[in-house]
Amino acid sequence: MSIRQIIDWAIEDSRSQMTGTIVSPFYEYSDYGGHWVWACDVDLGENLGVLRCVPVAANNRELIYAEQGRAVTLSRLNNGKWVITGLAKSLNSTVHYIFMSFTDDTYQVLRKQLRGYIIRPLTYGELGTLVVPYGYGVLPYGAQGKFDAEGNFLEIVETY
Amino acid sequence: MRNISAALENIILGGGTRRPDYKVYAWDPAEATISEVVSANGILDDPAPVDLTPYVSDVSWSDRQLTFALVDPAGLFHPDFGELRHCLKDGAILRLLEGDETVPEVDWAITFTGQVHGQIGWKQSRSTGQITSRLTVFGRGETQAYKRRKITSQEYTVGTDIGIALYDICKTFLGLTGKEMRIPFTLGRQFKHKTNQLAQVTPWDGVCSLLKVVCYQPFFDGEGKLSYVNKSLHRPAARLFEDGDRIKELEVPECSQDTVNKVTVTFLDSQLERVDGPYQKLGQAQVTTGFFSMHETLETWWSEDRKQRADGTSMKVIKSVNSGILPVGSEHYTQLDEFHGQIEVEISVWVPILATVMIAEYLAAAFIPDDVIVLGFGASEGITIPVGRIIQAQAMIGILLIMMSIGSAQYEVWGTPYDFAYLEKKSVAVEDGLDYWLENNLDIKNDFIGTHDQADIIAMTELSWQKCLSMPRKVSVADDPRLEVGDIIGLPDGRKLVISALSKNIKRGEIPTLLIEGCKVLTA
Numbered sequence: 001m002s003i004r005q006i007i008d009w010a011i012e013d014s015r016s017q018m019t020g021t022i023v024s025p026f027y028e029y030s031d032y033g034g035h036w037v038w039a040c041d042v043d044l045g046e047n048l049g050v051l052r053c054v055p056v057a058a059n060n061r062e063l064i065y066a067e068q069g070r071a072v073t074l075s076r077l078n079n080g081k082w083v084i085t086g087l088a089k090s091l092n093s094t095v096h097y098i099f100m101s102f103t104d105d106t107y108q109v110l111r112k113q114l115r116g117y118i119i120r121p122l123t124y125g126e127l128g129t130l131v132v133p134y135g136y137g138v139l140p141y142g143a144q145g146k147f148d149a150e151g152n153f154l155e156i157v158e159t160y
Numbered sequence: 161m162r163n164i165s166a167a168l169e170n171i172i173l174g175g176g177t178r179r180p181d182y183k184v185y186a187w188d189p190a191e192a193t194i195s196e197v198v199s200a201n202g203i204l205d206d207p208a209p210v211d212l213t214p215y216v217s218d219v220s221w222s223d224r225q226l227t228f229a230l231v232d233p234a235g236l237f238h239p240d241f242g243e244l245r246h247c248l249k250d251g252a253i254l255r256l257l258e259g260d261e262t263v264p265e266v267d268w269a270i271t272f273t274g275q276v277h278g279q280i281g282w283k284q285s286r287s288t289g290q291i292t293s294r295l296t297v298f299g300r301g302e303t304q305a306y307k308r309r310k311i312t313s314q315e316y317t318v319g320t321d322i323g324i325a326l327y328d329i330c331k332t333f334l335g336l337t338g339k340e341m342r343i344p345f346t347l348g349r350q351f352k353h354k355t356n357q358l359a360q361v362t363p364w365d366g367v368c369s370l371l372k373v374v375c376y377q378p379f380f381d382g383e384g385k386l387s388y389v390n391k392s393l394h395r396p397a398a399r400l401f402e403d404g405d406r407i408k409e410l411e412v413p414e415c416s417q418d419t420v421n422k423v424t425v426t427f428l429d430s431q432l433e434r435v436d437g438p439y440q441k442l443g444q445a446q447v448t449t450g451f452f453s454m455h456e457t458l459e460t461w462w463s464e465d466r467k468q469r470a471d472g473t474s475m476k477v478i479k480s481v482n483s484g485i486l487p488v489g490s491e492h493y494t495q496l497d498e499f500h501g502q503i504e505v506e507i508s509v510w511v512p513i514l515a516t517v518m519i520a521e522y523l524a525a526a527f528i529p530d531d532v533i534v535l536g537f538g539a540s541e542g543i544t545i546p547v548g549r550i551i552q553a554q555a556m557i558g559i560l561l562i563m564m565s566i567g568s569a570q571y572e573v574w575g576t577p578y579d580f581a582y583l584e585k586k587s588v589a590v591e592d593g594l595d596y597w598l599e600n601n602l603d604i605k606n607d608f609i610g611t612h613d614q615a616d617i618i619a620m621t622e623l624s625w626q627k628c629l630s631m632p633r634k635v636s637v638a639d640d641p642r643l644e645v646g647d648i649i650g651l652p653d654g655r656k657l658v659i660s661a662l663s664k665n666i667k668r669g670e671i672p673t674l675l676i677e678g679c680k681v682l683t684a
Contacts, residue, residue: 019584067437067440067577068437069435069436069437070435070437070579071435071581088581093429093583093584093585093586094583094585094586095585095586095587095588096585096586096587096588096612096615096616096619097588097590098587098588098589098590098616098619098620099590099591099592100589100590100591100592100620100623100624101591101592102591102624102627102682105655105680105682105683106682106683106684107624107627107682107683107684108684109620109684110592112616120436
């Protein structure tokens with residue numbers, strides 16, 4: 001652990017805004033104070049993963065319409081919790097990875113890779129073909145799937 | 161590498177006896193600006209500078225600042241009453257020239273240009289009789305005005321070369337003229353986004369972020385001109401120190417810091433991309449219609465603010481106009497544009513005609529005289545059926561049937577909503593085989609980068625640059641005024657160093673020892 005790392009963490013911790021993508025339908029849940037609030041799951045990108053039960057900030061007139069796949073901005077409250085505060089114009093997307101190796105005096109680029117994923121509802125066709133050989137009926141309509149940057153299916157996403 | 165005159169270069173490289181000399185000139189900031197001093201060819205002579213050289217000793221030079229002692233027995237530079245105090249007051253412009261006694265001064269190299277910040281130090285002691293003054297002059301890159309105030313630039317459209325924007329910003333917010341810049345006017349990279357603007361950043365950060373697109377790092381050179389260090393180290397050494405050259409000292413300093421081993425370049429893709437939402441109800445409409453209306457047009461928008469786009473829309477009829485007793489019309493849906501559609505309800509022509517005819521018939525039948533039909537033989541009592549009322553009742557039934565077909569219809573429009581968004585993309589250069597808990601990441605966020613190709617190059621260049629920075633070296637050599645920050649020098653063992661800082665102590669008649677701080681160059 002270096003001072004630089006500690007500073008990086010501090011900078012990361014002090015971030016007060018992020019963008020994410022809605023990856024679930026909206027639902028109601030009871031927060032710590034026992035209040036029923038509207039919330040959804042938000043995908044924060046490759047490294048941060050999916051943040052569950054993110055409430056929609058109250059009295060936000062900007063947020064008129066948001067469904068799955070929409071980019072939203074998240075703001076951090078004083079107590080450290082994140083809330084959805086508006087619609088974002090940018091959307092987290094795919095990441096190019098370039099793997100390099102370094103020796104004493106030289107470096108080289110070993111390979112490049114496209115990473116990233118999207119979460120979306122499974123199509124009718126996918127509902128029928130993903131769970132071989134059972135076909136339709138195993139996966140409920142509306143089940144969410146996670147797909148890599150090339151569009152290959154990765155996994156079913158658990159939803160609340 | 162600094163350009164110097166052929167005469168001075170011959171003296172430095174010729175191997176003959178060198179007689180180094182220097183000159184320090186100062187300008188009163190009330191009479192000349194630093195821009196005028198830097199833009200002039202050679203030394204600005206109108207207004208003429210004050211030659212401080214006779215008073216200067218113990219000169220310490222670095223690429224960022226110049227420090228020297230002033231020998232001032234006559235109190236010429238006393239900040240309150242010195243005769244020449246104006247040429248050392250806050251903002252005074254100073255230049256250092258280095259050369260050789262055997263070369264005319266016009267051929268000397270200008271190795272430092274800077275300004276006094278604040279007040280100079282001046283001390284007179286009764287007990288020792290000493291009058292001492294110490295002065296530090298800072299290079300143009302240390303000007304805090306470049307790094308504190310926030311600016312907002314004008315907008316630059318797609319296709320504008322980044323160099324053009326850079327020149328514009330330097331001219332507008334740094335007060336530089338074309339003569340004060342050594343950066344090419346065109347950098348070969350164009351803006352990819354529709355509109356590009358610096359907003360609420362310091363001028364220096366703005367210049368840095370523009371130059372980051374081409375992997376350059378700005379700095380002010382010895383002449384006070386804006387120059388750059390190219391972080392891409394694929395270039396030949398500016399100077400090779402052969403075996404015969406005297407390298408006085410080579411040091412590998414300790415560097416006890418974790419190295420940056422991952423660089424993440426985040427940028428906004430220049431292309432708007434379509435992002436689909438799930439298939440869902442987009443809008444609804446309802447209407448009450450019947451014989452009184454031939455045609456109803458219902459508009460449905462996909463959102464209240466009328467900004468939501470959608471595709472593949474279709475109408476679901478929740479309750480039809482034909483759900484009454486009689487089928488009275490037809491319903492059609494058309495998507496007009498990406499934001500809204502139109503539902504048209506057509507009432508069949510016969511409905512109002514029939515209603516009109518029936519009312520007319522009802523009225524006409526009222527004029528029919530009632531013929532009474534008496535049933536029974538010779539009976540004085542029985543039932544009567546007025547024939548005219550039967551006809552009227554038939555017309556009334558027709559009217560009522562049509563009225564009963566009046567109803568409210570309900571429709572929903574379903575489809576796939578979508579929107580256009582600029583995708584935030586990333587290029588990550590990372591050491592191969594690195595576990596994520598060992599990552600020491602450097603984040604670069606720059607929206608002037610518009611494509612993955614550009615971002616990939618920046619990520620790779622920055623990672624190799626950071627790796628170089630983690631391998632610092634110090635080399636002491638006989639002074640070579642040609643060397644500048646960013647130059648690459650070759651060592652006798654074949655390795656190369658990129659110069660990150662330079663410093664030396666200058667004395668008359670003595671070849672200074674140049675301390676080169678640099679980093680080992682990694683080759684691809």
